[in-house]
Amino acid sequence: MAFGVTKRELYEWKQEARQGEIAFLTHFWYDERFPTCTTVTKVACSDVQRLISWGRQHGLHPDWIHIREDYPHFDLLGKTQREVLKRESREDKLDELLQRIEQREGGGASGHNAE
Secondary structure, three states: OEEOOOHHHHHHHHHHHHOOOOEEEEEEEOOOOOOOOOEEEEEEOOOHHHHHHHHHHOOOOHHHOEOOOOOOEEEEOHHHHHHHHHHOOOOHHHHHHHHHHHHHHOOOOOOOOOO
């Protein structure tokens, strides 16, 4: 289940991915299979070969790509999510979401999104 993303962010992510760019979308997320992960980053690109190449630079296996219509993508979680976003200088949205969790819970967010 996804939440914490605006229509504009989703639209821009789709546009970038369709145009063959590497597109990032970070949002709140809940899946009972990953109870310690509170966010996910979807990294998409309609050019699957470009996405594979980008993923290899970050140690991501091509088999991990979710093939979804116009938006083939990797789902980044936990430590991998943080490391990749840091390397790509795209931590802002993740930090914003984790800060919202911290404020809501009144504690530190350091334990969130651990793998």
